Amino acid sequence: MNSSTNIKYRIGKSSGMQILTTILAFSIVIPLILILLFILKSGIQHINWQFLTNVYKPAGEPNPGIAHALLGTLLIVVLASVVSIPIGIMCGVYLSENKKSKLAYWSSLCVDVLQGVPSIVVGIVIFAWMHQRFGYFALSGSFALGIMMLPIIIRSTEETLKLLPDSLKEAGFALGMPFHRVILKVIIPCGFSGILSGIMLSIARVSGETAPLLFTAGVSHYLSSNVFKGPMQSLPLLIYDYYSLPSSETDPNSFINQAWGASVILLVFVLLLNISTKLITRKWKVQL
């Protein structure tokens, strides 16, 4: 009799625990949904074709747009990726191949430290190195974002490749393949989905970065595609800039409402990247 009540008590405790975890899991989704809904509600009505294709107009003029920031973000992020993807993958390959070497130990430590460096610090360092000599230019912004992307790409590449069985490499070597071909033709293709998801997450992560661009690419109200000279606007900085300009809530073309519109664009871009990462990873996953 005693043991049966004991079991009943434990069953009750167990289901109570399950309900609790479900509630807590759901409760973390609520703020996310609230933020998404609020940004969509505030920004979506300001988005139209002209908003995407026109550039900055002084307060009061009709049909302003954010094309200069869209182009800027695109250029800066693409250039950052061009620099950091090859370096990041190579470094990840090195770390997964040489687990015990001294250089691997120190590089791995550096990657950890780099991951923890606040983005504003990365920005100010690049500022000190470049701005004081060359002024604002978009490439320095790409450089700062590239540095922020590196640890994410390196870690995801390393972790993906470490999971591949050694037997795959041995199969390659036993067929007389040299090391570089084993890496390029066997190891990287087999871990491709993991590497790619790291790349896309790192892009999603840095395309919303504001601090490193503040001192490097700067703020601009003009459409510019010259990455070597002059400031270039980007989406996060446009939001920051417009939010601090005087404007009215009621005027649909006011800066504050443009900032909401730009927030929606940025949010949708990042969400799409995250979702497509999930889809691509699933589709291209190599069945081991």
Place this chain on the structure above:
Amino acid sequence: MESTIVKSVDYNAYFGDNHVVKNVNIEIPKNHVIAVMGPSGCGKTTFLRGINRMHELIPNAKATGKILLNNEDVMQMHPIFVRLKIGMVFQRPNPFPNLSIYDNVIAGYKLNGIKLPKDKKDQIVEESLTKVALWKEVKDSLTKKGSFLSGGQQQRLCIARAVAMAPEVLLFDEPTSALDPISTSTVEELFHELKKNYTLIIVTHNMQQAARVSDRTAFFYVGELVEYDDTKKMFTNPKDIRTQNYITGRFS
């Protein structure tokens, strides 16, 4: 008069300070099946991996002595040439999961960047798969991924991949230990076919397998080559007491 294809002279292999293969001298005749057996940790796999210089891929591994392939010392050759002449099949089937069955067979060419005309490739794929008795089973699904096959089929695909490179010697590292009994017997039957064209060196735990498939057997114990003789003689009348104890199951 049978000619020797592989010969080891005072071959020693080490992992760091650990001396795992001790002074092995062995002559392997062409177009024969040689079984290498012995208890776990006796150095048989290390010796096998020494023949195509896979041993040295492991950090801290080193080897001394000579391994002669057609009287040429493989230790002096570039490992890539050695591995093109001496193919290898591993314990667990390891087809390339990112390649189709077709591409897996010609992986040695494809992944090495050797361009072949389409009809030549087709011919190699069909011949290699036929040799491993897999052609009939997969000829309609050549474009599917290698990992789509069953374990036994995957292992035969790996043998086909090694055969496609037209090597002289094939090394098998416990090729059936991850397979079920039916797949095992299919692979064992293959050995009889393959020895017409290649020399096979098979590492096995399994004494019955050694007795079934090999012409000659080498018995390793704690890194030493204890006995090397015709398989029949070895199993009926072993010379060394350690071989006798192993065969009669007194230790394993």
